[in-house]
Amino acid sequence: MxxxxxxxxxxxxxxxxxxxxxxxxxxxxxxxxxxxxxxxxxxxxxxxxxxxxxxxxxxxxxxxxxxxxxxxMRLPLDNRLSHREIPNPSFFPNATEAASAMEEAGFEHVSDCGWEWAGMQQFFRLFWHPEERAVAAVCLCEQCDVTFAFISVTSQDSKGNIWRTTNFPFAPTLRCPPNVRWNHVPCER
Structure with a gap:
């Protein structure tokens, strides 16, 4: 006892x-x-x-x-992006503001695309800035009952280094190559 x-x-x-x-x-x-x-x-x-x-x-x-x-768990063998319509604004409320901010910063809208696999959906609104040679993406990720959005801006300098700035809410899961510089900006509350 x-x-x-x-x-x-x-x-x-x-x-x-x-x-x-x-x-x-x-x-x-x-x-x-x-x-x-x-x-x-x-x-x-x-x-x-x-x-x-x-x-x-x-x-x-x-x-x-x-x-x-x-x-x-299995990774998809063929997970190509395909053209998608923008999700409902009530489901993706910050998309229009983020797209407007991108266009004000000189980015041109390129495409709306996404992919779906095993209950997970991702939507990307892609932008291109010709002078800065930068690509920006407004992203929405949905898996089961969890949904989050983030913005990512990627550019390449004259030496071949890739600069990525994002407010992705999680730490990167994979190690970046040595020529990639990752700048994480905290999400606004």
Missing amino acids: RETLIVIGLVVLAVALRSARTNLLRKLGALTMLAASFCLFYFVTGSLVGGMIGVVLWFFLPWIELLTRIRR
Whole structure:
């Protein structure tokens, strides 16, 4: 009975610490959860090796998702952009303002395009600035119940370096080549 109460107490303490606002306390909560796992496996097996196995199991937890969910994911083999009509303004409210701002900055409207794959839709309104040799895109991404929009401006200098400025709301998922300079502008609130 005493061992059960120790494990329950450590789990409650770990959850409380993980709920704190301070980063240090949240990290301490994660360590407390590891201690609770150690105690649980130690009390069940009666050996230190069993307790260590309980701790090590936490580090293999991400592999469950990798082996079950991510292995089933497939990238589209043919995901070419095709001409699309602009989405409903109530669904994409900033599109007209962003397009007007692009035209005021000297960009010419080139095309409206997008693609759809496995429940994910992306819409792009593309612009070109001939003097600056810059391409701008007003983008709308929709996947399941999550929708977000962003603007991206890409240009190339005389040395071949590519300069990209965007307010894309997430960190880049792929590493950029060495000649690409990424300037991230925070989204307005």
